[in-house]
Amino acid sequence: MPDALDATPYDALLLLSFGGPEGPDDVVPFLENVTRGRGIPKERLKEVGQHYFLFGGVSPINDQNRALLDALRKDFADHGLDLPIHWGNRNWAPYLTDTLREMAAEGRRRILVLATSAYASYSGCRQYRENLADSLAALEAEGLPLPKVDKLRHYFNHPGFLEPMVDGVVEALADLPEEVRDGAHLAFTTHSIPTASADSSGPVEDHGDGGAYVRQHLDVARLIADAVRERTGVDHPWQLVYQSRSGAPHIPWLEPDICDHLEERHAAGVPAVVMAPIGFVSDHMEVLYDLDTEAKARAAELGLPVRRSATVGADPRFAAAIRDLVLERARTERGQEVTPCALGALGASRDLCPVGCCPARAPRPAAAGADSPYA
Numbered sequence: 001m002p003d004a005l006d007a008t009p010y011d012a013l014l015l016l017s018f019g020g021p022e023g024p025d026d027v028v029p030f031l032e033n034v035t036r037g038r039g040i041p042k043e044r045l046k047e048v049g050q051h052y053f054l055f056g057g058v059s060p061i062n063d064q065n066r067a068l069l070d071a072l073r074k075d076f077a078d079h080g081l082d083l084p085i086h087w088g089n090r091n092w093a094p095y096l097t098d099t100l101r102e103m104a105a106e107g108r109r110r111i112l113v114l115a116t117s118a119y120a121s122y123s124g125c126r127q128y129r130e131n132l133a134d135s136l137a138a139l140e141a142e143g144l145p146l147p148k149v150d151k152l153r154h155y156f157n158h159p160g161f162l163e164p165m166v167d168g169v170v171e172a173l174a175d176l177p178e179e180v181r182d183g184a185h186l187a188f189t190t191h192s193i194p195t196a197s198a199d200s201s202g203p204v205e206d207h208g209d210g211g212a213y214v215r216q217h218l219d220v221a222r223l224i225a226d227a228v229r230e231r232t233g234v235d236h237p238w239q240l241v242y243q244s245r246s247g248a249p250h251i252p253w254l255e256p257d258i259c260d261h262l263e264e265r266h267a268a269g270v271p272a273v274v275m276a277p278i279g280f281v282s283d284h285m286e287v288l289y290d291l292d293t294e295a296k297a298r299a300a301e302l303g304l305p306v307r308r309s310a311t312v313g314a315d316p317r318f319a320a321a322i323r324d325l326v327l328e329r330a331r332t333e334r335g336q337e338v339t340p341c342a343l344g345a346l347g348a349s350r351d352l353c354p355v356g357c358c359p360a361r362a363p364r365p366a367a368a369g370a371d372s373p374y375a
């Protein structure tokens, strides 16, 4: 295939992430950036600030992104894919607007965005697209030529995202004491979001049954559990549970919480639990604090052996999956045939979020979707 490594029409890839503080002085301004206009109770903010201070005010997410950039650049170079990769964040330096400004100044005209969020939801997809629109508006106000920005489809069911997590769960099980290993349950965890946001996640035809957010996670959980059974020969019961709830207590969010789940499993006589954070692409603060610190402390109080399985991070299989997705999208944009790679029952997500996908509470412009004002 002579054109196999042709990224035309794209001239750059943009790694778009959440961002996180890099020291104690960054924590409060970072939290202000994240929660501006989001109605998070003050108490919750103080509490979350403490999670960061416990780790020296440093979020693991930035080093994770640097490692992912290295892995992507190595993979692209090893495979002869000549596509520069830039990095910008929504909530901390390097800020998205600054990165896009640099890219525009360097003459990038067609930018493909890789978001470090694998699933549909307002927080995990549209909010990234809103921030892209905000940054494009800022460039427009500066009189700069606007690049065309597209976003890669959701990769939750790509084998390059799933396989490292299967390895992680198998390794976590192997690390449990032998006498409790075969009886261990799997707790797949993801970020809790308001149930109203979950219900309206994804394209309109995907609404119902918890919307795309829950269904995509359930598909990933089932795929991993099936693969783990094949690898270990043991059928480990599993459940999708939630973590990192914020927001006001009277607003319903997805449940059960991982800590309540551990208590409930323990009371039911389950001898051990592996917590698999499938909702996070790499080790974020939610993984280090909510699972490795808080949930593990709860399990220790209970006397319940638990392990936390690895996130995908900079696994070379994930980097290869991104190359595959970039080439797939480039072919589609050139009008060529593609066979999208996706495991599970849901099939490949769309390239373009349709109008009304993952609606916001208060509608705002969002780029890189069918309702983008920057087509």
Ligand SMILES: CC1=C(CCC(=O)O)c2cc3nc(cc4[nH]c(cc5[nH]c(cc1n2)c(C)c5CCC(=O)O)c(CCC(=O)O)c4C)C(CCC(=O)O)=C3C
Binding pocket: 018, 019, 020, 021, 031, 034, 035, 038, 040, 044, 045, 048, 059, 060, 061, 116, 117, 118, 121, 123, 124, 191, 192, 193, 194, 244, 245, 246, 247, 279, 280, 283, 284, 285, 286
């Ligand atoms: C679905 C989802 C993902 C996964 C998809 C994705 O990865 O994008 C995610 C990721 C992340 N969330 C992060 C941090 C925070 N999220 C907050 C608040 C919120 N998150 C929400 C949802 C999600 N969040 C929601 C519905 C809120 C309530 C406020 C609102 O409606 O907007 C708050 C405010 C304090 C609090 O309330 O907890 C913080 C500090 C970090 C950085 C971590 C690090 O530093 O390593 C990352 C990767």
Ligand SMILES: [Fe+2]
Binding pocket: 191
């Ligand atoms: Fe969050």
